[in-house]
Amino acid sequence: MVQGTTSDAGKSVLVAGLCRVLARKGVNVAPFKPQNMALNSAVTADGGEIGRAQAVQALACDIESSVHMNPVLLKPHTDMGAQVIFQGKATTTVDAIGYQSYKKVALPVVMESFSILQQQYDTVLIEGAGSPAEINLRENDIANMGFAEEADVPVIIVADIDRGGVFAHLYGTLALLSESEQQRVKGFVINRFRGDISLLQPGLDWLEEKTGKPVIGVLPYLHGFDLEAEDAINAEQLNGEETKLRVAVPVFPRISNHTDFDSLRVNPDIDLQYVGNGERIKNVDLIILPGSKAVRSDLDYLRSQQWDQDIQRHLRYGGKVMGICGGYQMLGQAIHDPQGIEGDAGSTTGLGYLEAETELKPNKTLTTVTGQLNLNGSDIPVRGYEIHAGITEVKSKAPVYLQSGQADGAISDCNQVFGTYLHGIFDVPAAVNDICRWAGADNIAQIDHQTNQQQAIDRIADAIESHLKLDVLWPQLKD
Structure with missing residues (x-):
């Protein structure tokens, strides 16, 4: 499971890239996100609705998308309320407080879909939501460590160094987890790094010494990289004045x-x-x-x-x-x-x-x-x-x-x-x-x-194969 220190840390893109890496190696792999909150959704091959990020990840796996890849989708329609979609179909509308108790209803749905994917695929790559260290959201959590504990899956944590404060993000996130949750964290990934990696080495050494967890890799900042954002609008304009x-x-x-x-x-x-x-x-x-x-x-x-x-x-x-x-x-x-x-x-x-x-x-x-x-x-x-x-x-x-x-x-x-x-x-x-x-x-x-999407997925997969220690994640995989 890929969890992040913040929203937009790179979870969706990292999962898509890892999906493509495994698919290249002939692994029958599928993506999974227990709970997604997004207004960007896609129609699946089995006639339901899931977050677009999981549809892109399915593309990276070269498989058809399924409602089981994102069994709980929340689509906010006010600041306090959201439509709840279970396994592709709208079921009810709840407010933010009501959903905290509604999570108990959602967990069996999540686990059923996860079990279905486990039966159909050799490997399931799971994406978390937001941060696992949000104290106010930890009760009955189904999106991050709550799911990881219930499903008994290992976790890696990704952070975006381009935002600044990456070591505080990683160290602080780990520190706020319970002892059992800390034990299932297998390592860290640092995303969007610009410059000479040797300048970062003292920080990497410090992080590994303080946490006892390896840095699995540092992914470079990919200029001109364009893969669908999960929910945020990128208003950066790429066009000049000579437009038609x-x-x-x-x-x-x-x-x-x-x-x-x-x-x-x-x-x-x-x-x-x-x-x-x-x-x-x-x-x-x-x-x-x-x-x-x-x-x-x-x-x-x-x-x-x-x-x-x-x-x-x-x-x-x-x-x-x-x-x-x-x-x-x-x-x-x-x-x-x-x-x-x-x-x-x-x-x-x-x-x-x-x-x-x-x-x-x-x-x-x-x-x-x-x-x-x-x-x-x-x-x-x-x-x-x-x-x-x-x-x-x-x-x-x-x-x-x-x-x-x-x-x-x-x-x-x-x-x-x-x-x-x-x-x-x-x-x-x-x-x-x-x-x-x-x-x-x-x-x-x-x-x-569509060609641009495929090329973007290949770019992140190439970067993962070059910069991540994949044997830490899957020792059994050989080139």
Whole structure:
């Protein structure tokens, strides 16, 4: 099990890299995360919902994803409440305090999924969540050491040296564990190191002497490394001034599946701007409203930021607007939530640009799809996945027609606004080109997101094989 001293210490990426290392050696390996809190999720091959990090890790193993790889997924829809997803299906909504006692219900689910994976695979690589040293979260813990103790698995702890204070993080984390938990820690990994390793050696020697645990390796900082973030938006722009299309994505408090925009963010012909709290949308060609876990609340937030006025002005000057999933719902006439699926029951008036009206229902749509996109008069093959609770009634033509024969989304009569439920639509280079052409830019660079993902996984696997003492983890493995 890989645990971290903090969130974003590198657990997800390290597990993905270790998965690829073992898969290269012919080991039948699978990823596992007992509990995940994330608004980025993926649809599995068995028709459920898991955190995207585990879907990427399954890709690293060259296997299909499964609901058992992330049996408990928490999707916050307020500061105090979250939807609870057990083995791919939404079960209930709880607040932060209520979930502490609910963990007792979750543990049997976690252990059942772990047992299933153990039966199917030779090796299971487990990812922790946050830090195991959070004192307030240790009771009934199922995400870190609580799970490790119950499942009786060894643990390594990873820390990010680029944040600073790496030795305090590692030493302090170990010190805050119980004696039995300390004994199952097999060593440390230091992540994102820049410079000459010899300068770090005195610190490594001190850490090993003080803890009695080996430093299994120090991973270098990989410049230009781009693998899907679990939940945080990386707003760093990689584009210069010579771009063909300027795109703005407003960041909602409950933005979901922002990984939709990864392939746009790294495209040299596209200037992707994330617009945050207190900022205004201006001087762009295309505005994309992203997905949301709390659509009505985020629509209220959009209006509080005066982004509705920015969108109105943008359209008046001939700009284009696109919505994905929750963003698509916002572009319609109204969003109804009579059962309080995502918060207080009620209805919210939409932005009114599409002839569509949405009602939120208890049962989610969870499916992978293929189809044809038609924005510019020709059919472009697309693929993606749908994760939404809403049922949308549409009175206008659709931009996407699915392989199943169903229509998806809506497009305005003025041809300036369209929406779709398809997450992942930008992962298809031809679809990116077609949408950019619709927005006013031709001959956009072709970025193969799936190939980039594979190359990123290979880069971290190469670094692991070069810099980690893998024989400490698996003495039985031979080159």
